[in-house]
Amino acid sequence: MKTPFITIEGPIGVGKTSLAKAIAKRYQFHCLQEIVEENPFLGKFYNNIDEWSFQTEMFFLCNRFKQLEDIHNNFLSHGKPVVADYNIFKNLIFANKTLNGNKHNKYLKIYNILTEDMPEPSFVIYLHASLDTLLKRISKRARTIENNIDPQYLNDISNDYEIFIDRWEKEHPLIPVIKIDGDSLDFVKNDEDLMLIFQQLQEHLTKGEKKQ
Structure with missing residues (x-):
């Protein structure tokens, strides 16, 4: 098996970084x-999505590209496992939501060029939760730039994630997706919930080792 590279995905506030x-x-x-x-x-984006969407998405894309390039060169290529609190495919979810017309077309061209040789994950952990849970967790972490997040925007992004993940699984059948219900499992507060996730994770790591 190639060096483990785990990516964690899900909507804003679902707990990706905590789990990573x-x-x-x-x-x-x-x-x-x-x-x-x-x-x-980003702060300007939450105040005026139409005005600042392209700049926001391009910043994220360029920084994530650089980060993935660095972890490939400095870790994965040297046999050092990595867990990331995002998968670069999230850029498509947000860009499809916020960009239109010519800006969307330009963005997709740049995205495809930058990601054509990016390292693929061994598997993806997908965290999902209800809007109420997401809003509570966003409020708890109290990031100033998230003060003006529109609940409808957050709900739409959550729905877009569900659609995208289903399609992504069909297009990438060799990359397993572990789905975690963030409403029923609170792995930050409950160690037993975290252990349940570790058990699923270990099963996939063990399967990968047997393929060597």
Whole structure:
């Protein structure tokens, strides 16, 4: 099996970074965290999506491309496992939601060029939760730039994730997706819930080892 590369995905506030850190600690994997608050356009984006969507999405794309290039060169290619709190395919989910017409076409061209030789994950952990749960967790972490998130926008993104993940599974049958219900499992507060996720994770890691 190739060096384990786990990506965690799901809508805003679902707990991707918390789970990535927990996995990294347990398995001694390198933890790759996406750049969020450093995006200079994000606060403006939440205030005016139409005006600032292209700048916001391009910043995320370029930074994620650089991060993935670095972990490939410095970790994966040297046999060092990585867990990331995002998969770069999330760029398509958000771009499809926020960009239109010529800007969307330009974005897709750049996305396809940058991601054509990016490392693929061994498997994806997909976290999903209800809108109420997402709003509570976003409020709890109290990021200033998220103060103006429209609940309808968040709900739409959650629905878009569901549609995208279903399609992605069909298009990538060799990359398993572990689906975790964030409403029924609170792996941040409950160690037993976290252990259940570790058990599923271990099963996939063991399967990968047997394929060697």
